[in-house]
Amino acid sequence: MSSTKIFLKSSDDKTFEIDETAARASETLKNIIDGGCLDGVIPLPNVSSNILPKVIEYCKKHGGDNGSSKKIANGGVDKDKEILPDYDEEEDKREKVRVDELKKWEEEYMDFDQQVLYDLMLAANYLHIKGLLDLTVEKAASMIRGRTPDQIRENFNINSDFTPEEEEEMILIEDEWDDEWAFD
Amino acid sequence: MADWSVLPELLLELISERLSIVDLIRFSCVCSSWRSMTPQFLHGKLLPWLIIPCTTGSSPRKRRSGIVCDKIVGIVSFSDPNRKVYELELPEVADRRICGSSAGWLVTVHANSEIRLLHPFTRAQIQLPPLTAFPSRLPVPLQQGDGFAGHLRDYYIHKAIVGFCSSESDEAMVMAIRKEDDRLALCRPGKDLRWTVLEGDSHGRSHDVIFYRGHFYTVKGSGLVFMVSGLENASPHLTLVCRRPNTLSSPKKLYVVESSGELLMVYRFLDSGHYIDYEDDDDNNLEVDSDDDGTEPLRLPHRSINFEVFKLDLGERNWVKTNNLGDRALFLGYNGSFSLSTSEFPGCKGNSIYFTDDYFEAYYRQKHGAHDMGVFDLGNETIEPLIHRSETQSFMPPSVWFSTNPWWRGGLDVLTF
Numbered sequence: 001m002s003s004t005k006i007f008l009k010s011s012d013d014k015t016f017e018i019d020e021t022a023a024r025a026s027e028t029l030k031n032i033i034d035g036g037c038l039d040g041v042i043p044l045p046n047v048s049s050n051i052l053p054k055v056i057e058y059c060k061k062h063g064g065d066n067g068s069s070k071k072i073a074n075g076g077v078d079k080d081k082e083i084l085p086d087y088d089e090e091e092d093k094r095e096k097v098r099v100d101e102l103k104k105w106e107e108e109y110m111d112f113d114q115q116v117l118y119d120l121m122l123a124a125n126y127l128h129i130k131g132l133l134d135l136t137v138e139k140a141a142s143m144i145r146g147r148t149p150d151q152i153r154e155n156f157n158i159n160s161d162f163t164p165e166e167e168e169e170m171i172l173i174e175d176e177w178d179d180e181w182a183f184d
Numbered sequence: 185m186a187d188w189s190v191l192p193e194l195l196l197e198l199i200s201e202r203l204s205i206v207d208l209i210r211f212s213c214v215c216s217s218w219r220s221m222t223p224q225f226l227h228g229k230l231l232p233w234l235i236i237p238c239t240t241g242s243s244p245r246k247r248r249s250g251i252v253c254d255k256i257v258g259i260v261s262f263s264d265p266n267r268k269v270y271e272l273e274l275p276e277v278a279d280r281r282i283c284g285s286s287a288g289w290l291v292t293v294h295a296n297s298e299i300r301l302l303h304p305f306t307r308a309q310i311q312l313p314p315l316t317a318f319p320s321r322l323p324v325p326l327q328q329g330d331g332f333a334g335h336l337r338d339y340y341i342h343k344a345i346v347g348f349c350s351s352e353s354d355e356a357m358v359m360a361i362r363k364e365d366d367r368l369a370l371c372r373p374g375k376d377l378r379w380t381v382l383e384g385d386s387h388g389r390s391h392d393v394i395f396y397r398g399h400f401y402t403v404k405g406s407g408l409v410f411m412v413s414g415l416e417n418a419s420p421h422l423t424l425v426c427r428r429p430n431t432l433s434s435p436k437k438l439y440v441v442e443s444s445g446e447l448l449m450v451y452r453f454l455d456s457g458h459y460i461d462y463e464d465d466d467d468n469n470l471e472v473d474s475d476d477d478g479t480e481p482l483r484l485p486h487r488s489i490n491f492e493v494f495k496l497d498l499g500e501r502n503w504v505k506t507n508n509l510g511d512r513a514l515f516l517g518y519n520g521s522f523s524l525s526t527s528e529f530p531g532c533k534g535n536s537i538y539f540t541d542d543y544f545e546a547y548y549r550q551k552h553g554a555h556d557m558g559v560f561d562l563g564n565e566t567i568e569p570l571i572h573r574s575e576t577q578s579f580m581p582p583s584v585w586f587s588t589n590p591w592w593r594g595g596l597d598v599l600t601f
Contacts, residue, residue: 118186
């Protein structure tokens with residue numbers, strides 16, 4: 001199936017091509033396309049040429065199909081299906097294979113450092129790509145869970161900007177938790 | 185370079201929404217812009233908390249299992265004026281009863297007789313000698329799912345708290361009130377294989393035990409307060425601290441608690457007019473532990489109607505009744521009783537007693553119970569509800585105060601008599 005081509009221009013003036021169906025994964029692009037104000041090239045002053053191909057890669061995978069990314073975000077196949085009378089076992093199997101394949105793809109797709117994560121999250125937010133925003137936000141949350149403030153700062157390359165007094169109070173709180181005493 | 189500290193608020197909010205309360209507290213300690221995204225009450229010192237062991241208490245199955253926790257508990261900070269109930273995933277408490285909470289540790293007991301210390305935030309656990317390691321006539325081994333084993337889990341230990349062997353020692357010790365004979369029993373975590381019951385205690389039922397200024401103190405049903413002596417040379421015994429207050433009132437429950445360095449005794453008075461004895465089979469119509477669908481009117485077995493507070497006068501060695509605790513708030517229940525200054529924790533009300541339901545005898549095997557929670561204003565003698573829950577929702581198992589009080593060891597100067 002052929003599709004209309006859309007051209008996107010990054011903040012550093014590089015142009016990228018994307019199918020219209022793929023571009024519709026982005027609410028922002030979809031509105032521009034549907035608004036009919038398409039003038040050959042869509043400028044994206046907030047997305048650099050480093051990150052735009054990554055965004056396009058996601059859109060290609062999810063283009064025109066917002067539903068599938070939603071299912072992944074919810075952790076798999078919709079359970080309510082099982083109680084429908086015209087439930088099709090074969091269809092369900094195919095769906096499961098598709099979901100598993102998508103999960104694997106997302107895992108590989110999301111394998112990058114915090115610098116890319118940062119840019120990708122901002123791009124997903126700017127372009128209103130719900131599935132991609134969910135993925136990036138979840139990855140950031142997973143880099144926080146179960147870690148101490150120091151480890152989190154290291155993960156995100158953040159410098160503490162607290163006053164020494166504030167620092168001390170926080171260290172006290174952490175120590176309190178870690179205080180397991182000499183039980184042996 | 186990516187600067188995460190200036191990530192748009194909306195995105196920080198999306199991230200923080202995906203974090204548990206424990207991770208949220210750590211999130212708030214990363215940098216000031218992240219901190220500004222988290223609720224204010226998470227920023228200061230972190231007590232007191234109320235742990236609600238079962239947030240889905242309405243299912244009939246849960247009702248029958250009675251007093252054990254879910255794997256997800258509710259947790260409310262009383263420094264939070266909104267009293268938001270957060271969910272805390274804590275599989276370590278699932279199917280266990282919380283029989284104590286002090287110094288940042290919960291004491292949990294299982295029907296298979298196992299007893300553990302659990303830190304709910306770090307989820308560290310420390311094994312204690314089991315119920316079967318009490319000097320007693322318990323059948324060994326206890327079978328899980330056995331009704332009697334469940335009875336022992338719910339009934340054998342009234343309350344257990346954590347302290348130290350002495351003010352000079354870092355050796356931790358757990359002191360439990362054993363229901364069987366209402367005596368104190370103790371063990372040293374990681375050291376003892378058995379519990380030791382305090383010998384020579386013929387002073388009646390222990391209602392409460394606290395760790396105060398380097399010693400354990402207990403109050404008896406008679407109103408006598410004792411200190412546990414001789415822990416350092418392994419011959420623990422009770423030494424009388426003070427006789428009962430000179431008053432005619434007869435409380436249902438008694439507590440001891442430290443407040444601003446002073447020792448207080450609290451009398452708790454219950455209206456037991458609605459109490460139905462579960463062993464009373466004469467009138468089955470009054471039996472509330474039935475297998476209905478929960479649509480019958482609530483019959484609550486008891487409620488707190490009044491409190492009296494006495495301060496220990498060290499010089500005179502007697503108790504002085506007081507109705508003015510200044511800015512202090514007391515926290516009573518299955519926890520090691522504690523107090524705090526409400527000028528440091530503005531979410532709480534001064535001159536007040538925050539209480540949860542530890543009158544287990546009244547609601548054991550009842551469908552409804554553990555509902556007797558509230559805030560007693562010592563000045564105008566009124567009681568306000570602690571948290572608002574729907575009337576049809578069960579309060580079982582009882583909610584428990586939890587503190588990560590850094591000052592819980594108190595002063596190191598020892599009371600001498």
